[in-house]
Amino acid sequence: MPSIKEEIHAQITGALAGATFPIATPEQLIAAFPAGADTTCQVGEIRMTAGEAGTLLTMSDFPFTSARQVADVIVERAGL
Numbered sequence: 561m562p563s564i565k566e567e568i569h570a571q572i573t574g575a576l577a578g579a580t581f582p583i584a585t586p587e588q589l590i591a592a593f594p595a596g597a598d599t600t601c602q603v604g605e606i607r608m609t610a611g612e613a614g615t616l617l618t619m620s621d622f623p624f625t626s627a628r629q630v631a632d633v634i635v636e637r638a639g640l
Contacts, residue, residue, distance in 0.1 A: 564603045565640040569631045571601035572613070576627035584623040586614055589630065608638065 562570070579592035590610055593599035597611030616637035624630045 564606055565635050567603040568601050568606070568608065568638070568640055569635050571603075572631035572634055573627045575599050575601070575610070576630060579627060581627075582623040582625050583630075586617060586619075586622070589617075589622075589624065590614055606640070613638070 575593050578594075583589045583592060590597050593610040595610075597609060597614070599610040601608050601613075613634045616634055621633055624633075
């Protein structure tokens with residue numbers, strides 16, 4: 561059974577599957593999610609929107625070159 565961290569990572573990567581990289585700004589990243597800031601990843605009781613996840617990022621994280629890179633940073637910073 562995948563861990564919560566692995567499951568959230570997979571959901572973020574999946575949500576960004578259609579995104580065009582590189583993504584240079586927080587605004588571009590939010591726009592890349594299917595429902596924008598309201599795109600939600602959820603595993604059991606743990607729920608996070610793209611808008612909430614975006615608060616974990618800083619300008620020095622950009623540009624992102626892949627969905628995996630975005631997911632790596634978010635799950636690490638979220639402390640999952």
